[in-house]
Amino acid sequence: MTSTSVSSAPVVTEDPSEAGHLPRGPRRRGVRSVVTSRGLLAVVLAAIPLGALLLAWHLLTEYQVVWWLRFDKIPGPAEVYSTLTTQLSSGPFYNDLLVSLRRILLGFSIAAVGGVAIGAMIGRSRLASALLRPLIEVFRPIPAIALVPLAILLFPDGEQGIVFITFFAAFFPVTVSTIHAMHALPPVWEDAARTLGAGRMSILRYVVLPGAMPGIFSGLSVAMGVAWICVISAEMISGQFGIGYYTWQSYGLLDYAGVVVGMVSIGLLGWSTAWLVERLGRRVNRWLPRAAS
Helix, strand or coil: CCCCCCCCCCCCCCCHHHHCCCCHHHHHHHHHHHHHHHHHHHHHHHHHHHHHHHHHHHHHHHCCCEECEECCCCCCHHHHHHHHHHHHCCHHHHHHHHHHHHHHHHHHHHHHHHHHHHHHHHHHCHHHHHHHHHHHHHHCCCCHHHHHHHHHHHCCCHHHHHHHHHHHHHHHHHHHHHHHHHHCCCHHHHHHHHHCCCCHHHHHHHHHHHHHHHHHHHHHHHHHHHHHHHHHHHHHHHCCCCHHHHHHHHHHCCCHHHHHHHHHHHHHHHHHHHHHHHHHHHHHCCCCHHHHC
């Protein structure tokens, strides 16, 4: 009997991209070009309404239109741009921007952590809901700006009072959105995890919190806008620094171009922080189909 020996050789799997079927280089360049074209289209679409607004602003102030609204005393874009360039070359303006940004980030961060924690407790525990939900509903309708006199009395430092008002304004949107996100979770998710042997903490960590994150970040986005409104109002009333204080001081000095510079700065800061929250939300919720795309 003759035995045939078969030599063992490594099996080489041919990569389609290397075989010429799907060229790797052109494919990557094609994807990159599509992404670049979409980015340029988004920039163009965003520039159209902004350009139209600037043009309307220039025409209304240039011809001093007085009709339902009065534009004869409103500074034009050229005057505002001149004031902005002057402020950008001065240190105090940057200090006001950084002070407002620091207050927002500190108050919003405390509100985000506390709001998610308390909202998860209320949404997951009947006892916590019975104890804390009435307290939340009593304080939630109170405008944060109405607490400025109380903050002045409570805190020895105005900085702490403004951070407290920012926290108060952002806390309730985060808490309420977290509660509703917990209630909206399908019960079958937890049942499936228990069937697979998951414990209570594992379900909370790997099922409940990831599933509630889309709703939580909706509340965080709303809370960021509300926090900016209240911190600017608090700076106008009781602040000594900050972009809100700068805007109000410019109005007191009849520097209307400075008022518009402050408004534009507030809008850009709010836009930037909202974009950061949105990007963080997409990263955390990357398991969602739309977030992944």
